[in-house]
Structure formats: C-alpha cells, structure tokens
Amino acid sequence: MIRLDHLNRYFQVGDQQVHALEDVTLTIDSGESVSIMGPSGSGKSTLLNILGLLDTPSSGEYWLDGVNTSGMDNNELATTRQSRIGFIFQSFHLVPRMTAFENVELPMMLAEMDKEQRRERGLQALDRVGLIGRVDHRPDQLSGGERQRVAIARAIVMQPRILLADEPTGNLDTAAGKEIVGIIEELNAQGLTLIVVTHDPKIGERAGRKLRLLDGKIVTNRNSSASLP
Amino acid sequence: MRLNDRNLLAMGALVRYPLRTLMMLTATAMGVAAVVVLTSLGEAARSYVAAEFQSLGTHLVIVIPGRSETSGGGLGMMIGQTPRDLTLADAQALLRSSAVKKIAPMMVGSASVSYDGLERESPILGSTPELLDVRQWSMALGEFLPNVDMERAASVCVIGETVRRELLRDQPPIGKWIRVGDRRCRVTGVLGNAGRSVMVDVDEIVVIPVVSAQALFNSPSLFRILIQAKSREAMATAQRDVRRIIKERHQGEEDVTVITQDAVLATFDGIFSALTYAVGGIGAISLIVAGVLIMNVMLIAVSQRTREIGLLKALGARQRQITALFLTEAVFLAAMGAVVGVALGYLASIGLGLIYTDLEFQPPLWAVGSAVLIALACGVIFGISPARRAAKLDPIKALAGK
Ligand SMILES: Nc1ncnc2c1ncn2[C@@H]1O[C@H](COP(=O)(O)OP(=O)(O)OP(=O)(O)O)[C@@H](O)[C@H]1O
Ligand SMILES: [Mg+2]
Numbered sequence: 137m138i139r140l141d142h143l144n145r146y147f148q149v150g151d152q153q154v155h156a157l158e159d160v161t162l163t164i165d166s167g168e169s170v171s172i173m174g175p176s177g178s179g180k181s182t183l184l185n186i187l188g189l190l191d192t193p194s195s196g197e198y199w200l201d202g203v204n205t206s207g208m209d210n211n212e213l214a215t216t217r218q219s220r221i222g223f224i225f226q227s228f229h230l231v232p233r234m235t236a237f238e239n240v241e242l243p244m245m246l247a248e249m250d251k252e253q254r255r256e257r258g259l260q261a262l263d264r265v266g267l268i269g270r271v272d273h274r275p276d277q278l279s280g281g282e283r284q285r286v287a288i289a290r291a292i293v294m295q296p297r298i299l300l301a302d303e304p305t306g307n308l309d310t311a312a313g314k315e316i317v318g319i320i321e322e323l324n325a326q327g328l329t330l331i332v333v334t335h336d337p338k339i340g341e342r343a344g345r346k347l348r349l350l351d352g353k354i355v356t357n358r359n360s361s362a363s364l365p
Numbered sequence: 366m367r368l369n370d371r372n373l374l375a376m377g378a379l380v381r382y383p384l385r386t387l388m389m390l391t392a393t394a395m396g397v398a399a400v401v402v403l404t405s406l407g408e409a410a411r412s413y414v415a416a417e418f419q420s421l422g423t424h425l426v427i428v429i430p431g432r433s434e435t436s437g438g439g440l441g442m443m444i445g446q447t448p449r450d451l452t453l454a455d456a457q458a459l460l461r462s463s464a465v466k467k468i469a470p471m472m473v474g475s476a477s478v479s480y481d482g483l484e485r486e487s488p489i490l491g492s493t494p495e496l497l498d499v500r501q502w503s504m505a506l507g508e509f510l511p512n513v514d515m516e517r518a519a520s521v522c523v524i525g526e527t528v529r530r531e532l533l534r535d536q537p538p539i540g541k542w543i544r545v546g547d548r549r550c551r552v553t554g555v556l557g558n559a560g561r562s563v564m565v566d567v568d569e570i571v572v573i574p575v576v577s578a579q580a581l582f583n584s585p586s587l588f589r590i591l592i593q594a595k596s597r598e599a600m601a602t603a604q605r606d607v608r609r610i611i612k613e614r615h616q617g618e619e620d621v622t623v624i625t626q627d628a629v630l631a632t633f634d635g636i637f638s639a640l641t642y643a644v645g646g647i648g649a650i651s652l653i654v655a656g657v658l659i660m661n662v663m664l665i666a667v668s669q670r671t672r673e674i675g676l677l678k679a680l681g682a683r684q685r686q687i688t689a690l691f692l693t694e695a696v697f698l699a700a701m702g703a704v705v706g707v708a709l710g711y712l713a714s715i716g717l718g719l720i721y722t723d724l725e726f727q728p729p730l731w732a733v734g735s736a737v738l739i740a741l742a743c744g745v746i747f748g749i750s751p752a753r754r755a756a757k758l759d760p761i762k763a764l765a766g767k
Contacts, residue, residue, distance in 0.1 A: 190679060190760045211683050218681020229676045229764065233381035243680040245370045290680070 137297065137329060138164040138187065143196030145182050145352075156182040158352040160196070164345075166297065169321070169330040171343035178349040180333040181302055187331060188221050188300045189213045201297075218247055222291030224301040224320075228283045230275040236262060236286045237271045243294050261289035265319055281312030288319055292328070299323060301332045305339065317342070366686050375693040382666070386698065389662050392655035393702020393743070394709055397736045400648030401710025404732035406717070407641025409724040414637060418630040423501065424466075425626040426603050428459075428590040428611070432620050449620045450586035451611075453515060453575065458614060462606030464599035465592055469496040470515070472578040473588040476546035478524075478571055480532040487528055488570045489545065491578020499593045502567065507539045507554030510574055518576040522550040527568040529555050545571055546581045600625050645732050649739055655702070656743030663695050663751035674755050675763025684756040691755050695748025696741060703740040707733055 145157040156179045164170055172180045185191035186198060189205060198205045200216070208216065230239050237258050244254045262268055265285040275283055284304060291299055301320065305313030317339055324330040334340050341360075348356035366374075379386045430451040456470040472491030477484055496502070497509040509523055522545060529538050533552075541552045556567050579585055594603040604623050612619045667674070677687055710733070714726040 185761050188679070190764075214678070214681050214683045216681075217679065223679045225764065229672060229679075231673055231676070233377055242677070245374070246366055246677070246680055246682045246686060248367055248370075294681075 137166040137201055138162070139197075139199040140186075141197040141199070143186070143193045143198060145179070145186065145191070146194045155352050157186070157193070160352075160354055162347070162354065162357070164329065164331070166329055167324070167327050169324045169342075169344040170332070170347060171340040171345070172331065172333045172347045172349060173335070173337070173340045174349035174355075179352040180349055182352075183349065184300050184302050184331065184333050187298075188223060189217050218243060219294060220296050220298060222294065222296040222299045224284070224287050224291050224299065224304045226303040226306040228275070228280075228287045228307070230283055230286055230290075232275050235272045235274055236267060236278065236289075239275070239286055240290045240293050243290060247294065257293055258289075261293040262286070264292065264323075265289045279312070280308050281315055284308060284312070284316050285319065288316070288323075292323060296328070298329045298331065301330070303333055303335065305334070305336065313339075366682075366689065371686075371690055371693050372697075374690060375697055378666075378670075378694055379697060385662055385666065389655075389659050389698045390702045390705060392658045393652070393699055393740050394706035396648065396652030396655040397703050397706025397740050398709035398713060399651050400645055400736035400739075401707060401728045401733055402713045402717070403644035403648045404641050405710070405714045405726045405728035407637060407644050408729050409717075409721075409726045411634065411637030411641060413724050414633045415630060418626055418633065424594040424597055424600055425499070426592040426594055426600055426607065427624050427626070428592065428607055429622040429624065430586065430620070432622055449615055449618070451590060451621060452585050452587065453579075455611060455614055456587065456590045457515065458610050459590065459592060459607055461610060462603060464594055464603035464606055466595045467495045467499055467593040469493055469499040469591045469593075470575050470587045471496070471589040471591060472575055472582065472584075474578065474582045476571075476581060478528060478532065478543060478545050480541065480543040483532050485528070485531055487525075488566075489578060489581065490570050490572045491575040491581075492572060493575055495593075496572070496591070499591045503557035505555045505557040507552070509554055510572065511553060516576060517574070518580060519574050520548065520550045520577070521553045521574065523554045523556060523572040524552055525556045525566070525568040525570045527566075528571055545573060548577070548581065550577070600627070641729070641732075645735075648736065652736065652739050652743055655740070656699075656747040659695055659698060659744060660747035660751060663691065663748055664754070666694070667691065667751045667755045670755075671758065671763045672766050674758050675760050675765075678758070678760035679764065687756040688749075688752045691752035692745065692748045695752070696744040699740045699744025699748075703737045706740070707737065710736075 140160050140162040143157060143160040144155070147154040147156055160183065172183060174180055182191065186193055192206065200220070205213070205216070231242065234242070240258045240261055241254050244257065249257075259268065259271065262271060265288050267282060267285050267289065270278060270282060275286070278286065299320065304320070305316055308316060313336070320330060320332070321342070330343075332339070332343065340346060343360070345359050346356065347354055428451065430449070453470055456468055459465055459468050469492050474489045474491075475486060476489045478487045479485075492510070493515050494510045494512050497504070505526065507523075510521060511519070522543065524532075524538065524543070532543060533541060538552050538555055542549050543552060550573060556570070556572070573581070592603060592607065594600040604625060607623050608619055608621070611621050674687060710728055714728050718724070718726040
C-alpha cells in the first residue's frame, strides 16, 4: 500500500543543508501496525509528514496505493489526505470554539457531506472512542485523554485506510496514554493501517513492525514476530 | 464546502472573537452611516433651496441693476456693480414687451417701525400691488397695497405676521396707523403664512408703495424688477425683450443682469448636488479606511488561527476552501457593518429632522445603495489578501503555529 523508494528530504537552513531523511526505502502493507522511534531530530516527524502528504520529498518516490504522489497537484493531495489519511497530533489540534461533535464534523464538512450523513457518522465515530456522552462538550470541558479521543474520532470519521499519529500520548499521563493506545490498537485490529511516532519504548514495542531512525536513516526495520523468542 | 456550512463556520468564528468582530463592525458601520447621513444632509439642503426658489413665484424673470461678468448665469450675477440706476420709468417701459404679463418693481431698505410706543427695526419693501401675484404671496387679513397708481405715494402699508404681533399685539390691525421711518401709514392687510422666502422673511417685513419707499430712502434707484412672463415659454422672449428695452433706455448700454428663476435654481441645484457627492465621497473614504482596518484585523485573525488553518489543511481542505472561509468572514463583517450603518444613518437622519424641522432629511437611495456596495466591495477586496495568505500557509509550519 505504501512504498517509499530512495526517498530524501533536505532542508536549507541558511547556507547549511540539513539532511532530515536520507535514502529511505520502505514498504508498508495494508493493515500493518508500524512504530517509528529514534532520538530527537532523527527525522521521525519529517517521515510522518511525507507519509501524510503534508510535505513532499526532495528526491525519491512515494507510491500510495499504486499511485506516484509526486505527480499530484495541491488539490489532489488535499483530496487524498481527506479520503485516505487520518492524523492524530501530540497537541490534539481541536478547534477550541467547537464542540466535540463539531470538531468531528469538520472533515465531513470539507468533503461536502450532507447533514444527516454527518450526524450519523460523527456520532458513530464518537461512539467508537467512547465519547458518546460528551458530544456537546467543548475542548476546554474535556480532559486531555478525552480530547485526544475526539481527535481520533475526527481522524477516523472519513473512514481512511491509514492512521498517522505523531506522539499521540506525548501530552498525556500514563493512564490516559494507555487508553489512547488501546483505542488505536483496536482500530488497527479492525484493519486500519497504523503508523505511530513515539518516544515511549513500551508503546513502540507493541507495534507489529518497529522502525528506528538515526540521522535520517532507517537503522532498524524489524517485525515483532522476528524478535519473539 | 457547502455554502451553508461555510457561512456557519464563518459565523462561528465571528461570534468566538466578539471584540474583533465588534471593532470591525463599528468601523464599517461608521463609514456607511457617514455616507448616509452626509448625503441626506446634502439632499436636504438641496431640496430646501429648490423649494425656496419654487416659492419665489412662477415664470419669474428678475432684472438686477449692473452687468455681471458671466452673462449666462451662475453666481457672478449676484455681485454685479451698479453703474446706472434702474428706475420706475424703466420698469414701466418693460410692459411694452408682449411676453411680459406683470411687473413689480422692488425697493429694499430698513427702517424703524413703531406703534403706540412699541418700536422695532424692520426690512422695508417698496413695491406695487402686482407684487402679491408675482411672488405668489397670500394675505392673512385685509388686502395688499390697494390699487394705486405706481407713481403715487399712498400712505398705506402691509405688514408681516411678526410685525403685527410685536407692534399691535391683539388689536385688530386693519386701519391702524403705524409709523414707518418718518412717515405714517395705514395698515391695509397682514401678509399670509407664506413663511420664509428666498430674499426676505415675509413675517418680518413691512410693504409700502414703491414711491413711498423712494421718498423714505431718498433714492430713485430700484433694487430689482420682478417680471412675470405670460407663460413658461415666454420667459426667454421676456428676457430678450427686457435686455433690449433697457439697452434702448440706457443709451445703448446693457447694464442690467436679467436672470430667470430656472437658471438660478439650476445653479444652486448643481452646487448642492456637487456638495452632496463631495460629502458622500468623504464618507466613502472613511469606508475605505474601514476596509483597511478589516484587512489588518483579518491578517491578525489569520496569524491567530494559524494552527486551525494547518489543521484544516491536514483534514483535506483545499486552498480554495480556506480562501472562501476567510473571505466569507470578511464579507459577513462588512455586510453586518453595512446593515448597522444604514440603520444608524437613518436614525441619525430622523434625529436631524427633529432638530432642524425646516429641512427634510431623506437619505438618497443611490447613496445608501452605493455605501452598502462599497462596504461589501471593501470586505471582498481587503479580505482577499488575508484569505489568500491563509490558504497559502504551509500545513506543517501552520500546525506548529509558525
Ligand atoms: N522546516 C524545517 N526547516 C529546517 N529544518 C527542519 C525543518 N523541519 C525539520 N527540520 C530538521 O530536520 C531534522 C529532523 O526533524 P524532525 O522534526 O523530523 O525530527 P523528529 O525525529 O521528529 O524529532 P523530535 O523527536 O524532536 O520530534 C531536524 O534536524 C530538524 O531540525
Ligand atoms: Mg517530531
């Protein structure tokens, strides 16, 4: 489903060139659960942003569902993000003036879905993350864990194939973090491809496949099964 | 995004930042209100002057001593010099023209008027019985100057309402002998409620026969000769004839200015229309200032909501959708400002109407319409650049709030 081919990403900072990703070649199949770990500045977020089509590689190719994404224009990238990719961020990124439901409704509004369908799907998504009782709460009336659950509902409401999470538990305490991990693992169990950037080895180790980045290069790429005794 | 949803989102944002919304709303509303009030002021002044000239009389041709430099009309004619007197004989000669129906010579001065120990200073108008008709005045009581010959000084006078009230109190005015300057005259009538009139306040004046006025002011020279032409069409002929006759009588010199009411009216109309446009323009400039404010505040809004824009992009919003969203906000603000401004403008006009009861404040529709249109245009024009900026933001940087 995802294929990265000799992918590079450079950043020009002054007259210095930062090599954030170096010659990354990688294949991820549908339904996999992948964790990306590595020290700070190793390129984890950069890789995730490219996978989420928020950023484009400096060289190399990114094939998504058999399509070369480098040929896509801005609108195609937006549409692909909308229909195939869900994001979860460390800082939730909920719109503060909107209720939980309205936040979940946002991507469906952008997709011009009609009101009844939005209602049905939105409530269903909130139900899946266990927030059916918090539909009309604003973010400031929710706990951190609940906010992240709203964000997950928003990420899955368009029924994407891929869920990208950049340190989804980074702003949460252990208990809330566990809950979130539970929810996304369950989503993965239902067939959603999961790619999680994390600093927490306990979370990273649970993934089916573990990637380790160092200075923009993939240094480890192993399946859990291989590491099992 | 559907229009409805977009409006909903835009409204949500406006409600969420009430201070910002209120600020921009006020700016736009002030601009629109300024246009509405200023133009209604201009219009009120214009229609006031127009009405004044209507009350001057019908088919009126006015002869003024002295030749103005601009012969075709315009304000220059008001300030001509007086090289040769305009006399009663001149006035009488004008009746030779077949286009002239009636003439009324006019002398103007000021004298003290007294009765039974009460005294006041009044404008004195010397004229003939025809004046009543030519100026289309009416009588409240009694009759106008009795039908005396133009050349005879009769000891009669007609007084305005204020003069009656102040001098005669509640005595019956007709037949009373009052003193005008150094001579006595019998009151034959009280002028009707014609109210103001362009040249004089009818309520304040005392009218005496023109010859009496000449004696009173010790001068043969007339202030004006008012002429009523036979018809509207005859006005041009009358004007020509008057010039010719006066020229004959004044040794071949055309030393008078002959104007028609229409020409004066047209001049004033032009002046006041220009004035209305000018003040309307000033109001419009304040609207553009409001537009610049909208732009600045929208730019601030974009930078305040950078993360939200980044999020929208991550959720699959296209550039066009984001542009539309922010543009909708700007236009909403402008539209609400326009509505409030129009309401304020009308309220202020009504208020002005209560204060200046003589004027009629009716905001001209063209001005209201263009103020609203300019406000909306400002919303679009000044909203587009912040909206574009929002749409062009890099999603990753925007999400990071940079
Ligand atoms: N927009 C940018 N401009 C310049 N350099 C950048 C930019 N984005 C990332 N980098 C650089 O690229 C490298 C990789 O950054 P990235 O954010 O991917 O690291 P990371 O692995 O996510 O780190 P962290 O664990 O701290 O989030 C870093 O050296 C960073 O400074
Ligand atoms: Mg990172």
